[in-house]
Amino acid sequence: xxxxxxxxxxxxxxxxxxxxxxxxxxxxxxxxxxxxxxxxxxxxxxxxxxxxxxxxxxxxxxxxxxxxxxxxxxxxxxxxxxxxxxxxxxxxxxxxxxxxxxxxxxxxxxxxxxxxxxxxxxxxxxxxxxxxxxxxxxxxxxxxxxxxxxxxxxxxxxxxxxxxxxxxxxxxxxxxxxxxxxxxxxxxxxxxxxxxxxxxxxxxxxxxxxxxxxxxxxxxxxxxxxxxxxxxxxxxxxxxxxxxxxxxxxxxxxxxxxxxxxxxxxxxxxxxxxxxxxxxxxxxxxxxxxxxxxxxxxxxxxxxxxxxxxxxxxxxxxxxxxxxxxxxxxxxxxxxxxxxxxxxxxxxxxxxxxxxxxxxxxxxxxxxxxxxxxxxxxxxxxxxxxxxxxxxxxxxxxxxxxxxxxxxxxxxxxxxxxxxxxxx
Amino acid sequence: xxxxxxxxxxxxxxxxxxxxxxxxxxxxxxxxxxxxxxxxxxxxxxxxxxxxxxxxxxxxxxxxxxxxxxxxxxxxxxxxxxxxxxxxxxxxxxxxxxxxxxxxxxxxxxxxxxxxxxxxxxxxxxxxxxxxxxxxxxxxxxxxxxxxxxxxxxxxxxxxxxxxxxxxxxxxx
Numbered sequence: 001x002x003x004x005x006x007x008x009x010x011x012x013x014x015x016x017x018x019x020x021x022x023x024x025x026x027x028x029x030x031x032x033x034x035x036x037x038x039x040x041x042x043x044x045x046x047x048x049x050x051x052x053x054x055x056x057x058x059x060x061x062x063x064x065x066x067x068x069x070x071x072x073x074x075x076x077x078x079x080x081x082x083x084x085x086x087x088x089x090x091x092x093x094x095x096x097x098x099x100x101x102x103x104x105x106x107x108x109x110x111x112x113x114x115x116x117x118x119x120x121x122x123x124x125x126x127x128x129x130x131x132x133x134x135x136x137x138x139x140x141x142x143x144x145x146x147x148x149x150x151x152x153x154x155x156x157x158x159x160x161x162x163x164x165x166x167x168x169x170x171x172x173x174x175x176x177x178x179x180x181x182x183x184x185x186x187x188x189x190x191x192x193x194x195x196x197x198x199x200x201x202x203x204x205x206x207x208x209x210x211x212x213x214x215x216x217x218x219x220x221x222x223x224x225x226x227x228x229x230x231x232x233x234x235x236x237x238x239x240x241x242x243x244x245x246x247x248x249x250x251x252x253x254x255x256x257x258x259x260x261x262x263x264x265x266x267x268x269x270x271x272x273x274x275x276x277x278x279x280x281x282x283x284x285x286x287x288x289x290x291x292x293x294x295x296x297x298x299x300x301x302x303x304x305x306x307x308x309x310x311x312x313x314x315x316x317x318x319x320x321x322x323x324x325x326x327x328x329x330x331x332x333x334x335x336x337x338x339x340x341x342x343x344x345x346x347x348x349x350x351x352x353x354x355x356x357x358x359x360x361x362x363x364x365x366x367x368x369x370x371x372x373x374x375x376x377x378x379x380x381x382x383x384x385x386x387x388x389x390x391x392x393x394x395x396x397x398x399x400x401x402x403x404x405x406x407x408x409x410x411x412x413x414x415x416x417x418x419x420x421x422x423x424x
Numbered sequence: 425x426x427x428x429x430x431x432x433x434x435x436x437x438x439x440x441x442x443x444x445x446x447x448x449x450x451x452x453x454x455x456x457x458x459x460x461x462x463x464x465x466x467x468x469x470x471x472x473x474x475x476x477x478x479x480x481x482x483x484x485x486x487x488x489x490x491x492x493x494x495x496x497x498x499x500x501x502x503x504x505x506x507x508x509x510x511x512x513x514x515x516x517x518x519x520x521x522x523x524x525x526x527x528x529x530x531x532x533x534x535x536x537x538x539x540x541x542x543x544x545x546x547x548x549x550x551x552x553x554x555x556x557x558x559x560x561x562x563x564x565x566x567x568x569x570x571x572x573x574x575x576x577x578x579x580x581x582x583x584x585x586x587x588x589x590x591x592x593x594x595x596x597x
Binding site: 347 | 464466468470471472473475477478479480481545
């Protein structure tokens with residue numbers, strides 16, 4: 001019997017407002033405060049959107065007045081206290097599911113409850129809020145140095161070097177696939193960022209130039225090339241075993257399709273390869289990065305065509321809800337995020353439902369219901385052929401996690417069938 | 425340590441008027457007291473699954489209820505009215521109260537409801553419902569094996585220290 005002991009902890013690292021008494025830079029980050037919340041929700045969103053979290057904390061448990069907060073870093077930890085893998089205390093950094101900065105502290109006082117609600121976005125949100133001040137970067141320096149230059153020049157609040165800014169956190173940049181220069185692709189000595197762009201837009205543009213993607217994994221900025229799907233990391237869901245509610249949607253209406261431009265890094269040539277389908281493309285084109293490989297214009301065009309048809313004809317979206325904290329392979333689900341790959345299958349224990357039946361079982365079932373044997377066999381073949389063509393592997397679009405002291409852990413996943421290789 | 429049959433039930437205000445009510449002999453709760461504890465959990469039967477998914481959120485202490493029947497003929501002249509006056513005042517003042525019964529029960533509680541019913545001026549049936557703030561002696565333990573392992577380690581460490589002290593000149597202090 002699956003039994004979980006879901007626990008949650010919020011760690012706050014506040015900077016208190018001195019209401020103009022001292023210079024901003026002189027403010028120091030206060031000691032961390034750890035609180036057990038009443039409820040917490042965190043959502044991992046698609047690339048281009050910052051992850052969000054909301055926690056509700058009993059007013060009496062917070063040893064500071066939320067009105068005095070100038071800046072707060074919020075870390076959220078959720079774990080199964082009964083799981084043996086998280087160390088003796090049942091809680092460690094492995095349990096961290098979110099880190100970001102609070103956008104809106106709100107305290108509500110009333111007859112029934114006194115609660116402080118903190119709404120936060122991950123680090124990407126703060127980079128999206130800050131306008132880039134960088135005019136150009138030297139393209140012969142490694143990408144990581146260029147990213148640091150953009151962040152430092154733009155003065156992103158809270159991201160300064162801790163040695164110079166007491167309230168700064170620094171930022172870890174990880175490039176597991178190497179730290180190339182922009183010059184290696186552009187051939188130019190300087191690279192000019194798009195104008196009037198946010199810090200995040202500039203970082204994303206630099207990475208795109210190199211066929212790479214940037215994304216935050218908790219406090220680390222990960223920059224790497226799109227990776228093929230790793231079957232070991234596919235999370236397993238089966239309706240009939242570990243899913244509470246499952247919906248599939250397929251849009252059959254004809255619509256004006258967008259063209260697809262597939263972009264890939266060709267390591268042998270040390271350059272980006274592009275292919276567009278159809279050619280010439282319609283007015284709107286979706287740019288999709290695919291995994292690196294020995295792409296030729298012809299093979300990449302085939303890939304672009306396949307993606308075009310998948311997007312236009314066969315894309316299926318859906319949503320599943322569950323209350324389990326691990327998938328069927330016992331991989332933790334509290335850290336599931338956008339871009340992860342899941343396998344969703346439909347299996348019914350209902351003897352009147354054809355899902356999961358063998359060909360012989362389907363034929364017998366249909367004959368019992370008055371269908372002639374020849375027709376039953378033809379129907380069974382058609383059914384199995386159609387079912388065999390259905391996608392069972394999907395990409396997570398949004399992963400919405402919830403924890404509450406009353407109800408425990410809940411997970412809602414929006415997924416789609418067209419999978420484009422993800423970073424990490 | 426279990427409560428003996430003649431151990432008194434003692435209610436002591438921690439603040440307010442500092443009243444103490446000693447229920448002993450014929451004033452002891454007629455039907456004793458109920459002291460339930462619950463485990464907060466959610467159980468979900470996922471479609472098709474043969475077993476439910478259980479999420480255990482931790483224990484909660486439910487209200488303790490004491491029920492008694494005070495009669496002057498058993499406890500002395502005016503005992504029922506004195507008891508009523510004290511319990512009523514405790515209930516109205518709304519300050520924390522320590523509830524003890526031998527070695528069995530030791531809790532800090534808040535009186536939620538005091539309900540007296542008079543048969544006559546010398547016979548009082550009363551019910552006291554209290555919400556538990558702090559429970560001594562039966563604190564909720566985290567329901568996880570790892571915590572028990574830590575406690576075992578702590579006990580082993582204590583035993584090792586005691587052994588080491590015994591080896592010191594002069595034996596254990």
